[in-house]
Amino acid sequence: MEKDIKHGRIIIDTSIFTNPEVYQSFGLNPTEALRSFLEIISKLEGTSFYMPPSIYQELLNFIEAKDIPPDLQIRIIQKPPKRYELSVPAFLLYELIEDVRHRIDKGLRVAEEAVRKKIDKGLKISEAMEKRRKTSREKSVFLFPDVRMTEEIPYKTESESLEAAAIADLRKKYRAALREGIIDSKEDVDLILLAKELDGILVTADAGIVKWADKLGIRYLDPRMLRGILDKLLQEKN
Structure with a gap:
């Protein structure tokens, strides 16, 4: 999985920074967690991180954007899925x-x-x-x-x-x-469609999104492993 991430496209969900079980590996609160995450990925090479704009706007409801330097914010690429071009079974x-x-x-x-x-x-x-x-x-x-x-x-x-x-x-x-275990918002759908479009690795703590990603053959990563994998990639780079 480290190899896939090192040269892959990672699709990030809001839950990485709002679920205490996940964000506490990066910081004490969602804002600190996001800043720490961005500082780490800014040092990586070959890996790109994406969010649909709808997910990014959702994330802004949980963090203090003014505390995140703009040069770090751009480390996450905002890209909407091609809703009118993609097809699903x-x-x-x-x-x-x-x-x-x-x-x-x-x-x-x-x-x-x-x-x-x-x-x-x-x-x-x-x-x-x-x-x-x-x-x-x-x-x-x-x-x-x-x-x-x-x-x-x-x-x-x-x-x-x-x-x-x-x-x-x-x-x-x-x-x-x-609501548990189901995709119940357009933001959830955007996340899944973007991961499918980019053939990316989805990182989310939402069980419903994971369930439907699995049905579509989308790769996903347990978010609790994310910090450890990123740290390992940094060590290999240095």
């Missing part, structure tokens, strides 16, 4: 549609489960509160028979807390069901 369309349909069904089951849990918790809360109200009323009548008690025991805070937790859990599971 038809079977990928079939698989993508089947995958999306499966995920929609899975997302529906996640939502149904969340609703059932909410209903069950609501019923239990209602039963518990009614029991507490009844007990409170009985004690009040016994202690103050001439006073009519109208104040209700507050339970809104407890109910809202449970509701917030339920929504957070639903969002997490729904996102996992519908």
